[in-house]
Amino acid sequence: MSKVLRFGVSLPLEVVMKFDRIIKNKKYENRSKVIGDLIRNFIVEEQWKTGNAISIGTINLVYDHHKRDLLKKINEVQHNFYNYIVSDTHVHLDHDNCLDVIIVKGKTSKIKDIADKLISIKGIKFGKLSIATKGKDLK
Ligand code: NI
Missing domain, CATH: 1.10.1220 (Arc Repressor Mutant)
Structure with missing residues (x-):
């Protein structure tokens, strides 16, 4: 202790x-x-x-899946940074709206960069990054 x-x-x-x-x-x-x-x-x-600390974060995205090219763009960004993406959970909120909760791990600056790329996609209604710590150096 x-x-x-x-x-x-x-x-x-x-x-x-x-x-x-x-x-x-x-x-x-x-x-x-x-x-x-x-x-x-x-x-x-x-x-x-x-920006150098290794962090873990969640990116919440809410969008209407009917929007043209939106799913394709979300997938493209994730594939471009596949080694930072831990998981992507998709929830169908109602007939139109979806929630993606994407867990990312890596340098904080990279996590922010990936979140900016996803949140700025046209058609995203709500996007928010929440960064946590891996907790390794904390007692
Ligand atoms: Ni859906």
Whole structure:
């Protein structure tokens, strides 16, 4: 198990009171877990900025499958970057609309590039990239 360091934080009372209300609503048991999560998020976000960190991400795409050439273009982008694509799950939302959840793994800069290429395809109604971390360097 890794060593633990305790440290004090000084904040205005009203900030702490608001913070405590929020963490109570979010079902956290104590401040340490929340502050730890915030610090880990901060570390991961800083790693993304370098673009070199190996990350895992999900790209959500919502589109009308009747749109001309749309499926072909989505497939083309994925085949162009096949070694970064972990999986592609397709959900038929209704008669017209589909959701693709594409899991990608690789350098953060490449993941963002692939997401931009997919989301910018004409006919995509909604597109969003969510990047996570592989968690390897986090305790
Ligand atoms: Ni469908």
